[in-house]
Amino acid sequence: MSDSHELAVRLIGELTRRRLTIAVAESLTGGLVVAELVSVPGASAVVRGAVVAYATELKTSLLGVDADLLAERSPIDPEVARQMAEGVRQRLGHDGAPADIGLATTGVAGPDTQDGHPVGEVWIGVAFGGAVTAHGLRLKGDRASIRSASVSESLARVLELLPE
């Protein structure tokens, strides 16, 4: 059982116990975060779904990320991660209310640098309650290991933020 699967099992358990829902916006992880969450039986009670905004302009059209911000700073940016997290929480809510938690990933999986940002630069955004935070990572390894570590780190960041 992988590290990220263990984290997903813990997170689904904690969300279920607290009756909190989660929605995910993914760029470099390309669906791996939501796939890991949905692999846990019972996930349907807490996982709303995800937007994989792989093409840059979809971050604006599907998630509401500021187009000027994307043009000025590129998608590899903490504020982009925050806007993705808040955007997916709003758009994948239920009964007119946002999802309780929005989780977002953006970064460079490689093999090439992107917009001047190095391979392994990753930003994770988490929207929960009144706060929207961004967490920066500098990962090493190939495309698969950078994506895999990004999944584990993003699930860990949400678990950290949950109150006791």
Add this chain to the structure above:
Amino acid sequence: MSDSHELAVRLIGELTRRRLTIAVAESLTGGLVVAELVSVPGASAVVRGAVVAYATELKTSLLGVDADLLAERSPIDPEVARQMAEGVRQRLGHDGAPADIGLATTGVAGPDTQDGHPVGEVWIGVAFGGAVTAHGLRLKGDRASIRSASVSESLARVLELLPE
């Protein structure tokens, strides 16, 4: 290398050669289809992104699936798969045009039956050119193997449809 990874490598190669784009709408596969596609280097030239509409009402709000159809027939239905495929192609396009291919999955991964449909009943929708088709599967196995087989089958269905 898994069967689905080999299929993803072939599909990204074929789409790149033909300059065709693809967008994915996932329910029971929960992000695994797009994650497999994006695992292939060079995917960013042809993969637009994906909507993981895990909660039923998101199939309407994010993909435009008819709400009455969902209520009457449940999400486990060939017409739902077709509307998901057409909806994601329209919504994840570029420069005002739809993506060239829309691929959708909906079905029952288990462990429980859903809306009277048995575990392993899966529908794959493919929108390409003027046609939107649905392919039914009856899969056996546990949650993970049903999802994994659904990924392989969905990639295979797109490969089959590409003209020589």
